[in-house]
Amino acid sequence: MKRSTWGSEATLAISMVIIVVPIVWLVVTAFNSPRKIISRSFEFSMSNFARLFEPGSVVGAQILNSVVIAVAATVVTMVVAALAGYSLSSLGWSKLVTGILLGLSALIQLIPPMTLVPGLYVVLQQLGMLNSLGGLIILNVLFNLPFATLMLKVYFDALPPAIRESGLVDGASEARIFWSLILPLVKPGLAAVGIYVLIMAWNEFLFGLTMTSGGARAPITVGIAALVQPQEITYGPMAAVGALTVVPIIILAIVANRQIVAGLTGGAVKG
Amino acid sequence: MRAARRLGGFRFWSIVPFLAVTLIFGVYPFLRVIQMAFGSVNLRGGGMTFEFRGLQNFERAFSDELFRHSVVISFVFVVASTVLSVVFGTALAILTDRATKLQNLARNVLVWPAIIAPVVVSVLWVLILNPQIGVLNTILEAMGAPEQGWLGDGVGAMAAIIAVDVWHWTPLVYLLVYSALKSIDSEVLEASSVDGANRSQTTWHIVIPMLRPALIAATALRVVMGVKVFDEMYLLTRGGPGDSTTIISLLIRGIVFDSVDLGYGSAVSLVTIALVVILALLIVGARALLKRRTS
Numbered sequence: 001m002k003r004s005t006w007g008s009e010a011t012l013a014i015s016m017v018i019i020v021v022p023i024v025w026l027v028v029t030a031f032n033s034p035r036k037i038i039s040r041s042f043e044f045s046m047s048n049f050a051r052l053f054e055p056g057s058v059v060g061a062q063i064l065n066s067v068v069i070a071v072a073a074t075v076v077t078m079v080v081a082a083l084a085g086y087s088l089s090s091l092g093w094s095k096l097v098t099g100i101l102l103g104l105s106a107l108i109q110l111i112p113p114m115t116l117v118p119g120l121y122v123v124l125q126q127l128g129m130l131n132s133l134g135g136l137i138i139l140n141v142l143f144n145l146p147f148a149t150l151m152l153k154v155y156f157d158a159l160p161p162a163i164r165e166s167g168l169v170d171g172a173s174e175a176r177i178f179w180s181l182i183l184p185l186v187k188p189g190l191a192a193v194g195i196y197v198l199i200m201a202w203n204e205f206l207f208g209l210t211m212t213s214g215g216a217r218a219p220i221t222v223g224i225a226a227l228v229q230p231q232e233i234t235y236g237p238m239a240a241v242g243a244l245t246v247v248p249i250i251i252l253a254i255v256a257n258r259q260i261v262a263g264l265t266g267g268a269v270k271g
Numbered sequence: 272m273r274a275a276r277r278l279g280g281f282r283f284w285s286i287v288p289f290l291a292v293t294l295i296f297g298v299y300p301f302l303r304v305i306q307m308a309f310g311s312v313n314l315r316g317g318g319m320t321f322e323f324r325g326l327q328n329f330e331r332a333f334s335d336e337l338f339r340h341s342v343v344i345s346f347v348f349v350v351a352s353t354v355l356s357v358v359f360g361t362a363l364a365i366l367t368d369r370a371t372k373l374q375n376l377a378r379n380v381l382v383w384p385a386i387i388a389p390v391v392v393s394v395l396w397v398l399i400l401n402p403q404i405g406v407l408n409t410i411l412e413a414m415g416a417p418e419q420g421w422l423g424d425g426v427g428a429m430a431a432i433i434a435v436d437v438w439h440w441t442p443l444v445y446l447l448v449y450s451a452l453k454s455i456d457s458e459v460l461e462a463s464s465v466d467g468a469n470r471s472q473t474t475w476h477i478v479i480p481m482l483r484p485a486l487i488a489a490t491a492l493r494v495v496m497g498v499k500v501f502d503e504m505y506l507l508t509r510g511g512p513g514d515s516t517t518i519i520s521l522l523i524r525g526i527v528f529d530s531v532d533l534g535y536g537s538a539v540s541l542v543t544i545a546l547v548v549i550l551a552l553l554i555v556g557a558r559a560l561l562k563r564r565t566s
Contacts, residue, residue, distance in 0.1 A: 008369040012377045015363055018438070019383055022395045025406055029398055037404055084289035091282045101289070108297050111547050112499040114520035115540035118307055118533045119300030122319060142296045149289065174281035203388035205502045206520075210528065221390040228397060228506050235397075235404055242394040246387055253386050257379055260386060261446055 023246060029239035037235050048236035052244075059241060061216040062223040068133055069219055070201040073140035077148050077197050078190060080141065085152030086178055090164055105146030113143060117210050124211060131212050136219065139211065140201040148193050151263075155189035156182070188262075195256055196263030199249065220245060304537045312533035328538030338539060340514060341522045342546070347429070348518060349497035352436040357490055359437065360444025361482070365474060367445075368452050378449070385442040389502035396435045396507065425515030428508045432516055435503055440496060444489045451485030452478070487561070491554050498547055519543050 029037060033045035052059045088098050120139065121130070129135030159182065167177035183190070205221040212218045214226060220241070227238040253260055306321070308328055313320040332338055367377045384392065399407050400421040407421070422428045455478065463473045479486075501520040504510065510517035510525070517525075523543070527536035 005370050005372075008366040009371075009373050011366050012363070012370055012373045012381075016373075016377060016380045019380055019442075022399055022438075023383065023387075025398060026391075026395045040404060040409055080288040080292060083285040087282060087285035087289075091285065093282075093286075101286075101293075104293060104297070107548075108293070110495055110551055111544050112501070112520050114499075114501055114523045115543050116297075116300055116304065117523070118527050118537045118540060119303035120296070121527070122303050122307070122312075122533070123296070123300045125314075125319070138292070138296055142292055145289065145292060178281070178285070199386055203390070205388070205390045205505075209505075210524070221388055224388075224390050224394060225506055228394060235401075238394050239398060242391045246391050246395075249386055249388070250383055253383060254379065257382070261382070261450070 023250070026239050026246065027243045029235065030243035032236065032239075034236040037239075048240035049244075051237050052240055058216040058218075059220070059223055062218055062220040063244075065133060065136075065217070066202060066219040066221070069136050069140060069204075070198055072133075072137045073144065073201040074194055074198045076137065077141045077144045078194050081145055081148035081152050081193070082183065082186075082190065083178075084145075085149045086156050086182060088149070089153045089156035090159075090161070090182075091174070102150065105149060108143065109146045113206055117206075120207075121210065131217050133217075135211055136204075136207055139207045140204055144197045144200055148197055151193045152186065152189060155186045159185055188259075191256075192259045192262035195252075195259045199252075199260075202245075202249070304540055307533050307537035308541050309538075310534050312537075314531065314533065324534065328535045329542070331535060332538045332542050335539075337514060337517070338522065338542075341517045341519050344429075344514075344516065345498065345518045348433060348436070348500070349494055351433045352440070352497050353490060353493040355433070355437045356441040356444050356493055357486065359441045360489065361448045361479075361486065363441070363445045364448035364452055365478065367449060369470075381445055382442050384439050385446070387439070389439065390506060392435065392439050393503045393506035396431070396438075396503075400431055400507075422508055423512060425512055428512060428516050432504055432507055435507065436497070436500065439503070440493065444493065447489045447492075448482060448485050451482050455481050483561075483565075487558060491558070494550070494554065498550070 028042065030048055031044055031046070033043045033047060036043045036045075051057075084101075087093065088101065124130045124135045124139075127135075129138070163181055163185070164177055167181050172180070203221065204219065205225065208219040208222040209225065212222065214222055224238065224241050224245070227234045227241060309325060310321050310323045310328075313322075363377075363381060367374055367381070370377065387395075399405050402408060402421065402423070405421075421431050459477060459481070460473060463477050468476070499520070500518060501524075504516055504518055504521055505524070508516040510521040519539075523536055523539055526532050526539060530536075
């Protein structure tokens with residue numbers, strides 16, 4: 001089966017160049033001086049980063065917002081999804097109940113989020129959650145919950161029922177069985193889904209844009225968008241903040257490649 | 272107390288948070304969209320007033336040239352970006368499987384765009400497509416080709432957002448197809464080579480048919496993603512020049528937040544949801560048909 005593979009290798013190499021060059025270009029532009037960006041030459045400079053964090057800048061607050069939103073949304077999503085996934089998988093709900101809940105989840109996943117925005121806007125306004133981290137956290141939970149629940153249900157389905165039964169025989173409560181017996185067994189699944197939700201919440205833009213009025217209340221994705229202005233030339237800071245958000249996520253990808261692959265692919269194949 | 276301990280308590284409470292989130296923040300806003308679609312909404316001084324107007328918003332939606340235009344634009348975008356990313360993703364997966372030296376590196380690097388925020392992907396491509404500072408025009412210049420305005424003309428802008436979307440999401444198709452490829456039994460492939468099939472024959476007649484479930488899943492996923500797309504277009508083109516890249520989500524955003532017309536925005540949303548559901552039923556139906564034919 002030993003065959004020459006140079007054609008495949010060459011095509012892959014070109015593809016990797018097409019993937020990597022734009023990312024490298026972003027990082028290079030971030031470290032270029034504003035004047036040199038315009039004249040298409042290079043001079044190392046940190047001034048773009050300095051401008052991001054100068055006094056009065058909201059970038060720091062926005063990064064913090066994004067961290068809070070992403071972490072809180074992930075934790076809440078995982079807790080709610082693990083409970084619901086286990087409940088639907090093992091606690092004997094009827095086919096009808098399971099079907100309705102999963103159908104509801106599928107529908108939420110299917111429709112463009114923008115179509116719900118008029119309703120979400122009015123509801124958040126009623127609840128006083130417009131322009132707040134709480135509002136953005138709950139919307140991130142809402143749109144990640146269906147996928148996370150479905151995925152975790154699949155992991156719970158794969159566990160033998162004998163585990164739960166042995167716990168019941170030993171006199172443990174359902175909550176105790178879930179916490180001490182079941183959850184440790186699905187740790188890889190929790191990690192994969194958790195990392196996926198974390199990335200989705202960190203990358204979220206639409207709700208940040210429509211449910212906040214920008215500035216210090218908005219996540220960093222909205223902050224980046226504010227730098228993309230047709231009139232004012234802000235290429236340097238734009239590249240700098242882009243580089244700041246892209247580098248951590250790529251490091252995460254290299255470190256947690258396996259979990260990310262499982263998270264990205266699992267749901268689609270099962271669905 | 273005893274009943275709660277037996278099953279009722281945990282069984283009930285484990286599903287309640289899910290229901291609470293989905294009903295309060297999913298179903299209820301959806302009902303509000305339905306309500307608002309039948310009237311005009313006024314948001315002033317933090318309060319909201321609603322006036323029933325019957326089917327007026329829907330009549331307007333069905334006669335709205337711009338809405339029809341954006342459905343067409345969205346359709347073109349979805350078809351083009353889905354087809355291109357599925358073809359490229361599948362090709363890359365098969366090539367990675369054949370490669371020896373670059374296999375591991377490719378498996379890692381080719382995934383990167385899929386995890387980068389759409390907003391950052393837009394920034395990245397603004398820097399490349401920009402006529403003043405963009406590296407693409409520098410390259411074109413070096414090759415003696417004329418510089419392009421890219422995002423400045425209708426067809427160029429459409430091509431650009433499709434290209435950006437394909438760059439962003441081909442990796443996801445690649446992942447799906449590659450993991451399906453890895454689960455194909457190698458004995459099947461060896462049997463085919465023993466029977467004298469060459470590599471491209473094996474790929475066309477054995478591998479691709481075996482990948483069909485993954486290809487269907489990837490296509491369905493890409494169609495759904497294409498329908499939901501918003502971020503890149505909002506940042507790269509804002510729907511322009513003119514209305515040449517006004518996909519549906521951009522149109523709705525404009526109606527709701529620029530014209531502050533929640534009633535009409537809701538009606539357009541509902542018609543869009545109906546279109547998506549019909550599309551989904553068609554996909555599910557086609558899938559069921561294919562399944563019946565293969566089994």
